[in-house]
Amino acid sequence: MGIVQCMDGKKYKTFGDLAMGYLNSLLNCFSQSNEVVDVFDRYDTELSIKGTERKLRARRANCTKVYQVLESRGLPDLKKFLAVEENKRQLVSFLGSFVEKVVCMSERVPNGKTLYMAGAFDNPDIVKKFTTEEVNLCEELGSTQEEADTRIILHLINIDSSFKRSGTRGRVIVQSSDTDVLVLCCHFLQKLTNTDELWIQKGHCVRDGKKFVPVHDIYKALPSHVPKVLPVLHALSGCDTVSSMYGIGKKSVFKLMCLDVEICLGLEDVEDGMIFLNACRRFVARLYDAKSKYKDSHGDLNKLRYKLATAKEPSLARLPPSEMAFREHVERARLQSIIWLNADVAVAPSISPTDHGWSIEEGTLCPVPFKGNMTEDILNELICQCKGKKKCHDNCVCRSRQFPCTELCVCGGLDMCLNEHTHNLIVGKQMEGNEELVD
Structure with missing residues (x-):
């Protein structure tokens, strides 16, 4: 979907024109690659933890209209069209069918090259492999992962395995401007034992700031413990499904995790809720009390709030969350961390969001602010x-x-x-x- 979102909708009159432009963008990637993989989010999840975020995006775009996607139908405003989840679902399925039809009819994939499409069909689990000669179902890459961000990792591991089978060492370029993808690539790079270089291409042209980020160099420069806890702390400090904490930015989190190994202990233990909660509390307490002036209160954020609130010239905006609000926040971060840390498996963990800081309101998952007295x-x-x-x-x-x-x-x-x-x-x-x- 990243390619489509960067396309200039004004250049295309119909959905068919847009689909052909999309296919040409994919085929242009073969100028520097032997294999091209396009991975889509899936939009058939009944209760998604991204549901609230998607509704907010639609509201900001001031669009709720659902279109029927047909090849000859005129293309509406692309930005508003993509703000509606059902429109995205229809477009993704249409693109998959269109590419399959055109490739089968005209042999558009260059000889000796391979195109993979994941999540672009009526059954979003499946992956199809396109070559000059044929189109095949690629069962070993089928996945139930909801987000393309996580599903990308499965394909990276598959590409790395193909390097091993051919006795070569390779280079992979991931085209994405999403910070989540960079975080996951840093975390899973250790599994790519036959990949010499892993790059992330941010942007798609000079106009939107196209540049290449060397993940392999970043990984080497980081302290050895950082890639292991990076997804967890990225979730804890704020992402699409977890709110950020007021006054605490990514730089502060990154600086602390790099400088202090001990403060990161327990953050990988996402399966044990109590160990994970205590580790997160200890880390967040240090963020709000950087000099550990009130270290004896780091085990209870309510006590730390009191200490900071009664200090000389207190800043109410710099108080940590209450203990009960923090527990719900940690559960949401824990859920997202489990999903990310299992990005290398085809079948996503089956976890109930309502057990991890979410509640169902009017058919949509909404974050639970806290449990307790008002x-x-x-x-x-x-x-x-x-x-x-x-x-x-x-x-x-x-x-x-x-x-x-x-x-x-x-x-x-x-x-x-x-x-x-x-x-x-x-x-x-x-x-x-x-x-x-x-x-």
């Missing part, structure tokens, strides 16, 4: 209503939970508050201020 219930338990001369001395909800009172409490968290935790906080801030004056 904000109003929590605040009622954390904000005291103490009055009288002995404010916050007896029966104070803040004091009973060993928390200082805050400006939201009736006492305002001021000097007159008799909660010793409030007093200690005020004294601590005063001492910090005095230390800065001395410095």
Whole structure:
């Protein structure tokens, strides 16, 4: 689909014209390759974790119209057309049938070359192999993987095996601008033992910034532990199916994973939910508390939130997620990590998204924000209503939970508050201020 998305829809009058332009783009790849593989996403998954993202894209494109894709039918606005999932499904199936028909009639594949198409037919599991002489079903490459990003890996391993069978060492170019593909190629490069060079071509022409990224060189430059955990941390820090954490960018994540081997321990253990949760929590706590000033609170993000919120000049935007919200976030990252780490197998793991941070709403999978009490219930338990001369001395909800009172409490968290935790906080801030004056 990447090739189609980069095509200028204004150049083509009908779907048939678009399909011929697509086929010519594929055939042009034979100028530098013996084998060309085109892999498509599948759009027949009833409940997809990418469903919410796809609906958002359609909404941004302001298009919900579904077209019937016929060879002679006029081509609508391509960008709006591709924003609707059903349109994509129909187009992919049409392209597969069109290529098969044209190749069989006119022998368009050059002699000695091979074209593979994966996921482009009514049954998206299958792969077809096109040569000058014939079209064959390639059963060994059939796959249930939903995304082209993951299915690409299966084809890379197959190409590497063909290098081994022929006694040669080869070069592979993957055409994709998706960061997910780069991450997966770095992770699985160790399996490509007969591939000397693995390149990713980003963009398709000078206009959209065509350039080549040497994955083999990147892999060699990375610390040995990084490729192993790269897909997990990419998911944890934000991708199409997992939200990012406010204020935490990819650069911060990458820097920490490269500098500290121990902080990455346990991140590969996606099968054990508790080990994985603890490893993710430890990593995220370091992102928000880079100097480990509150290391004793890294085992509970609620405690770390409190420490950071009550520090001098706190930034509420820099607080980590609450513990309950983080657990749901980790489950979604865990699900995506399991899918990515199994990209080298034909049959994708059968896992229920509703057990991993997702719920079904109006027939679509939606992320679960958190499980537990809502904000109003929590605040009622954390904000005291103490009055009288002995404010916050007896029966104070803040004091009973060993928390200082805050400006939201009736006492305002001021000097007159008799909660010793409030007093200690005020004294601590005063001492910090005095230390800065001395410095």
